[in-house]
Amino acid sequence: MSLFYFVAFLSVFFSLLVIFSKNPVHSVLYLILTFFTFTIHYFLLNAQFLGIVNFIVYMGAILVLFLYTLMLMNLNQETEPVKSNLLKVIGVIAGGCLLVTLIASLKVSGNSEMVILKDPNLGLVKNLGKVLFNQFLLPFEVSSILLFSAMVGAVLLAKKES
Amino acid sequence: MGSLISISVLAIIVLYLGLYRVNKALLPVTVIGLVVAAGFAVAQWNTVARPIYSGMMLFDHYAIAFSVICILSTILIILLSKNYFERISAHVAEYYAIILFSLAGIIVMVSYHNLTMLFIGIEIMSVSLYILAGIKKRDFGSNEAALKYFLMGAFSTGFLLFGIALIYGTTGSFDLEVIRDYILSNPRDISFLFYTGILLMIVGLCFKVGAAPFHFWTPDVYEGSPTLITAYMATVVKTAGFAAFLRLFAVCFAPLSDFWTPSLLIITIITLFIGNITALYQHNFKRMLAFSSISHVGYMLFAIVAIGAASANAVFIYATAYSIASIIAFGVLMLVQQQTGNSSFDNFNGLGKSNPFLAFVLTISMLSLAGIPLTAGFIGKFFMFSRALSQYQIWLTVLAVINAIIAIFYYFRVIIAMYFNQEERTAISIPGNVSFVLGIAALITLIIGIYPGFIAHII
Numbered sequence: 007m008s009l010f011y012f013v014a015f016l017s018v019f020f021s022l023l024v025i026f027s028k029n030p031v032h033s034v035l036y037l038i039l040t041f042f043t044f045t046i047h048y049f050l051l052n053a054q055f056l057g058i059v060n061f062i063v064y065m066g067a068i069l070v071l072f073l074y075t076l077m078l079m080n081l082n083q084e085t086e087p088v089k090s091n092l093l094k095v096i097g098v099i100a101g102g103c104l105l106v107t108l109i110a111s112l113k114v115s116g117n118s119e120m121v122i123l124k125d126p127n128l129g130l131v132k133n134l135g136k137v138l139f140n141q142f143l144l145p146f147e148v149s150s151i152l153l154f155s156a157m158v159g160a161v162l163l164a165k166k167e168s
Numbered sequence: 169m170g171s172l173i174s175i176s177v178l179a180i181i182v183l184y185l186g187l188y189r190v191n192k193a194l195l196p197v198t199v200i201g202l203v204v205a206a207g208f209a210v211a212q213w214n215t216v217a218r219p220i221y222s223g224m225m226l227f228d229h230y231a232i233a234f235s236v237i238c239i240l241s242t243i244l245i246i247l248l249s250k251n252y253f254e255r256i257s258a259h260v261a262e263y264y265a266i267i268l269f270s271l272a273g274i275i276v277m278v279s280y281h282n283l284t285m286l287f288i289g290i291e292i293m294s295v296s297l298y299i300l301a302g303i304k305k306r307d308f309g310s311n312e313a314a315l316k317y318f319l320m321g322a323f324s325t326g327f328l329l330f331g332i333a334l335i336y337g338t339t340g341s342f343d344l345e346v347i348r349d350y351i352l353s354n355p356r357d358i359s360f361l362f363y364t365g366i367l368l369m370i371v372g373l374c375f376k377v378g379a380a381p382f383h384f385w386t387p388d389v390y391e392g393s394p395t396l397i398t399a400y401m402a403t404v405v406k407t408a409g410f411a412a413f414l415r416l417f418a419v420c421f422a423p424l425s426d427f428w429t430p431s432l433l434i435i436t437i438i439t440l441f442i443g444n445i446t447a448l449y450q451h452n453f454k455r456m457l458a459f460s461s462i463s464h465v466g467y468m469l470f471a472i473v474a475i476g477a478a479s480a481n482a483v484f485i486y487a488t489a490y491s492i493a494s495i496i497a498f499g500v501l502m503l504v505q506q507q508t509g510n511s512s513f514d515n516f517n518g519l520g521k522s523n524p525f526l527a528f529v530l531t532i533s534m535l536s537l538a539g540i541p542l543t544a545g546f547i548g549k550f551f552m553f554s555r556a557l558s559q560y561q562i563w564l565t566v567l568a569v570i571n572a573i574i575a576i577f578y579y580f581r582v583i584i585a586m587y588f589n590q591e592e593r594t595a596i597s598i599p600g601n602v603s604f605v606l607g608i609a610a611l612i613t614l615i616i617g618i619y620p621g622f623i624a625h626i627i
Contacts (some may be wrong), residue, residue: 009488026574031449107364107367108364110360111358111360111361111363111364112361114360141222142222142224142284143221143222144221144222144224144225144285145224145282145284145285145288146209148172148276148288148289148292149284149288151176151269151272151273151292152273152288152291152292152295155266155267155269155270155273155293155295155296156299157294158183158262158265158266158269159262159266159295159296159299161262162259162262162263162299162303163268163299163302163303163305165259167257167258167305
């Protein structure tokens, strides 16, 4: 339990650093650390597959891509559009409303019972595969259309016009 | 299921036709394939619908009716596209393929029985549309439309997904019937996370259909995208979005209607007023159509606010009437744009003399969108208003009637420009396929308007 609290503290700490650091590159680096703490959470919950996917795909691929994009863009302070104070206040109010709703619903729903998994090995690749290829076969197959469409579109947009 | 498979296979066949450079065959093959897909859907009409693939999809009458209307509207729009994509780029086959992929997503959206399928369907449709909005690579407006749509769409998907996650967290299932049974079996102590989930899903879905506080992307995206794609977004996509919205709320959340009706009611009223009043001030026909589409979303939301057994039919009729009329409007707009280069109202001056046919069908379309009797739009509005009155939403109906009167102003502006503003102009030559589509669509509008009986009780 103390390990959980330590990791949870790190998650919150690093995600705050993501928002508050001035340099966007530092922000992304902190985001990588945040995702790393999430990976630890997944392992603590015995969801190995999800943990590994989070590690490889989110930390490895997506965020490194993010980092490169940020480095290629010109993000100096002069080019940054200045946001007016009114906009900031509106943003805080809107975000705060969502936060209040979420926290209120969490509070009202009260302390939940400790969830005891019927099958402690639920998060293993083997069990996930069984669910994916039995119950969720159709969504799994249909998402191939999504990927294919995105692929055709990416090629279409990137191709040079002859 | 047959229609989903045939549309997906058709898209791949179209890609192969493009590979072997048989560009002449693209349009006929696509249209024949879509007719086959519609045939598969209709063939299931008399079978007993059961959830298939462990409760993932359900092809009931509702799903079949909306699939068929979406496929038919797509056929009409694709018939308008002859020689349209060729002017943009040489890779025509890919455009047809991406439109077909998004249609496959739409079939999933209207027939889902599980929230995972809803999500995947919406994503397939949206990702294809982000691409289609930006296919004019050299055009600044098109780039802006694609980027804006993509960023806003990705953001709203987050809300939708968060909502689905919260609902899954409380009920333990993605299945629509299990979620409904959860509400019915413990009406007293439903977890508050479930309510938050409903609100987040309302936000996500309202964004996808373009309802008012979440409509900011609509005018820019509709204006910047190529007109043919705008026609597709304003008709087929909107119909599918509403079908998905209504299916979720009619099957799952109807027992909790006391909770979400007030928020949807406010969204409806804001949508009506923002759409109509902003449309009054537009000088650009395409932008006016974008705002008018927002106001039509408001009318369609009536069916969800006053949810009941007849809601499905009301949405079906309204969406059909609105789609057919919008296809005419966008078809005429495409021709006018080709002649004059932009889409301001002044370009319609004198059209009544130079092209009586175009002016006549556009008049029918505008009358139908405004809801004048003897057109399909009137029947649609009639069903929606009677839905609202059946739930004693008298004030909502009064506000909606006020809005319908406002709408007449801006729809008639086009008619006045065509018939009463004199201007010498050369006649626009109308290709055969376009006049076929316009004629058919105008005919359907009049038939539904004069004799609504055959479509009124279809679901």
